[in-house]
Amino acid sequence: MSLSPSPAAGTPGAALAQLPVRSALPALRDALDTTGAAVLCAPPGTGKTTLVPLELAGLTGEGPRRRVVVAEPRRIAARAAARRMAWLLGERVGDRVGFTVRGERRAGPRTAVEVVTTGVLLQRLQRDPELAGVDVVVLDECHERHLDADTCAAFLLDVRAALRPELRLLAASATTDAEGWARLLGGGEPAPVVAATGVSHPVEVVWAPPERPVAPPHGMRVDPALLAHVAAVVRRALREQAGDVLCFLPGVGEIARVAGQLAGVDAEVLQVHGRAPAEVQDAVLAGGGGTSRSSDAEKGGGARRVVLATSVAESSLTVPGVRVVVDSGLARVPRMDHARGLSALTTVRASRAAARQRAGRAGRQEPGVVYRCWAEGEDGRLPRFPDPEIKVADLTAFALQTACWGDPTASGLALLDAPPAGALAAAREVLTAIGAVDAAGRATERGVRMARLGLHPRLARALLDGATEVGVRRAAEVVALLSEEPPRSYGDDLAAAWRTARRGGDAYAARWRQETRRLAAAAGEPERGPGERRGPAAGGAASEDAVAGLLAALAFPERVARARGAGSYLMASGTGADLAGAGAGGRAGDGSRLRDAAWLAVAVADRPVAAASARVRLAAVIDEETARAAAGALYSAGEEVHWADGEVVARQVTRLGAIELSARALSAPDPGLLRDAVVEGLRREGLGLLRWTAGATAVRQRMAFLHRELGAPWPEVSDAALLERVEDWLGTELGRARRRADLARVDAGQALTRLLPWATGEAVRFEELAPERIEVPSGSRVRVDYGGEQPVLAVKLQELFGLRESPRVAGGRVPVLVHLLSPAGRPAAVTADLASFWRDGYRAVRAELRGRYPKHPWPEDPSTAEPTRHTSARLRRG
Structure with missing residues (x-):
């Protein structure tokens, strides 16, 4: 995206004339007019995000007037692009150029270019697949391979094929798999690829690894020693180089920590990330970090700036004035742990492609320098490209989108990468459980309503069903809290965090209030969920603790958890969960009131590498009645017969998923379950539980010999084969066994002869042949x-x-x-x-x-x- 130079540095007309992408416009217009689809490859700073949409809309005086929608992967990028294009036209945002992001819209009847997030575009496609009135859609930064962007591309190709063949589609990126996108957009024949060259300046690479080894990232944790090193490298860069410094860090927490360690530097330290207030983001991207910076700039001076940013600044944004980049080498990406049912962000080593993008930020206006906080020898071992989200992320929202689109299996969609079958199946299980899809995977009316809320389906379920129980406003407030994890300083108690957000004056609280208003309006009159009932603990004049717990349990029913001692819990999914220890940022540990709760509804949890249990980051206190009401689909009652400690244990058990609610011994369990339990014991402890006399061993060896030399019909008698056919040769004995001593009386040799080929008559030759x-x-x-x-x-x-x-x-x-x-x-x-x-x-x-x-x-x-x-x-x- 081109956001440089700043408005103060020149006039709109001069800026438009200087954008390098202008030379590629004739070829781009021809490609779109001829085939209706194209791929634009243009380096950062060429104007692909700003000039191209204006040209395609006919707002620069050339070409017919069209309505153009530009889809960006992030809200911060959408707002910045709209602001920049409006400035190029000498207008305010909301006139001929506008934007729409979740919870905010600035557009009017004259708007010809509208910048939206890919999430907003998905919502529009679901409501109006024809995109009435839209002539061109630009998918910007498609190389980032966000799931929403890939889904938008697939839906738009469907629209072009079935409803709007005249709809023009442009995939634009600084660096991308141009051939892959060309094949995808073109269908039978690849779509044209138009390349624009940019003005690039050399960037010197300085390798700056830590002096001592640091722990690799795992989960959300980054070794504090690495962050201290990054701060030291920033200080070094300020001493050795001129110009502003852009430092890449994986997340908001790391940005805050490094900012604290840069206290006292002779520069203004600024922060750019998705959670930063819009006015702060806009000021940074416009070339001024705040009032002091702006005042200095007006005087012709201006303090140097250190901008601490997440990967949002890799390609979607340009930060003016940057001559130096400090790269921590880390990125934060979504990952789904299907075995534990946990979806969370995790910290990984950035790819080589990302490192190139980051380094390029230093050479946008003149030669620059990048300090890489890893050894040169490690560079070749970095992954070449980041993983596409569709391969690693939670697919529940994607599965609901495709079901609402009419393709539950996504098999008919044009995607660069197919969704993993296991992840898609897990997502459909969740959707079925919350009533969003039917048994065939088709979206229900309830599912369509969920999809239009602009929430993850789990949170949509909590909003709709929770509104029935506690009222729209309170449900919206808690769901807004769940949709964006509160700052660490809010603590790990969801109800307490809710109260903090209500009285808070920070940026998070402001965003929370805005999202609450949006959700309350979207929910409207609530509906009662299928099979749900009003719980006395949550309805009526319920306490905030009860409301928070119910909403969290409705969103994550498999995460309701019962205490098992010392801050440790067992979730209904079967995964253990431990409360986090006391830590920085006011994180509650031993003093947390959650520690004394018999039941919790876990809203946020992650799993440290090699840890047996998940770590609770946000939860609410609930009671058993609320747990059973919210997770009713996980309730089961029946006979459980299994092998334990050398004997069959038979009980009548009620469960909530993996949580045992009650149990009593059974005197006359089902015979089939008894046999299964004995077989379980044999498979677990081995065939040595049987009596193997010398004669029995000899019989087995003779049978093994004939199978080896003659094959069928002489049976295989390896341990694996015998355990596979245990019912065939131990059937009678299995029915009588209850414990290890019973099995020890079974003559294994006599039982084995049942496997001889009696049916074919060959068994009578056993003594003759062996x-x-x-x-x-x-x-x-x-x-x-x-x-x-x-x-x-x-x-x-x-x-x-x-x-x-x-x-x-x-x-x-x-x-x-x-x-x-x-x-x-x-x-x-x-x-x-x-x-x-x-x-x-x-x-x-x-x-x-x-x-x-x-x-x-x-x-x-x-x-x-x-x-x-x-x-x-x-x-x-x-």
């Missing part, structure tokens, strides 16, 4: 060991005299490995080819052993000798 014993020439029946890779027959050498070939099993396919033993039973030789042994190996064994065992026969030709189990003397006596 005989337990083999009769040798001496008449002995010797056991075969099937425990190794090849069956083993261990027998005294003299007992095999006269046997010319090795015995075979598996229908003659597999020779037995013969372990020939001395008269004392010690191994003398091993062979799988007995004939070869008699011919070649016997002589050496005979020579070695005949002197040691002279009483036993050692014939010269064992293949024709008489086998024996006895000594030579006994043979003679016989």
